[in-house]
Amino acid sequence: DVWVHGGGFATYHQARKERFARFEELLRRWEEEHARLKALVLRMRQQAANSPDMANRYHAMQTRFRKFEEAGPPPEPPREQDIRMRLRGGRTGVRAVTCANLELTGLMKPFDLEIYYGERVAVLGSNGSGKSHFLRLLAGEPVEHTG
Template structure:
């Protein structure tokens, strides 16, 4: 409770909001640091079993930190933010009908619309990557089908460390493969925060800059649906943030598998696959994180919609 006068309340409230925001920011930064450290240790353990104990310890520290939960967020002002997607917002890009993969998830139906950011979440081994590969056409479902809307073009984002066809080439030249006018190419690079790197050789770019260039390329190649599988896994924190900014510039639909909670916070809604093969639609980040923390209580969560039940 504020003990001062009404006149000093806005200032006191703003200060408290700032402190709460700082606490939450520090928590998110520490969670992401622990998450990336755990991933690095697991990669090392895969190469040398002597690192297995350290990897398990890193995973335990991350899990305990997440289980303890973040500090309370600032109380949001009643400002409504809407991601503007124009006239195409109502256009369905994919209709999933009775889709199932044996031993992974039960038949479910769902629709994905233009401009949405959809996170595929759930425990390891539940079929999230398999579902992404079904969406890309790489794999086939056991039952069911996917119907894509007209003008839908699916692109798959991969973390590019080496592109022989890009080596020795400047960013602007790579973009000019698809955009014939240099002025337009420069404007496109600017939209992805790469204007100052236009004359830089591809191999000298940072991981985050390469990620942004890859998303730019997918967009100018005509893809309006991007599929991403653990896109921040091998990126440092700075590169992960650069990837998030690049996705903000992408005007189409994004569907991503991720365990990175900071990355997932940017998404509009979520589809969660559980260990027993059930599939749920979760409308916001708060409910999605609650579902991940206590999956056994998922069915009772507010607004959690089961997709595997008629």
């Protein structure tokens, strides 16, 4: 059962608690209705035994009760889970680009660079210094380089 919370993370836990409370309320209502219909079927059976006119109503009530039971109770809520992730590699997923001793052949001297997720980077240099070649390399295009 997929559930989409339309709010932000700050309201997620409260909305989830309310969702679980609704599951419990639906199940309680279903059980009450089940008990009510069952009692009604038993009462109509007794009335049908005493009066032939009640037989049709008794059979209709049996059919209604059977269909109610076939539909079944509302779905059970998903079970609570305590999930803990243990990732190794201290900065996994934080570093976006790492350049070690990178040299664009004939354009740039070797340099080291680390760019982290979320950082803004400007590539500056004079005409012909290799800015476009560097960006093409980052884009995955074939560019002569070492490092």
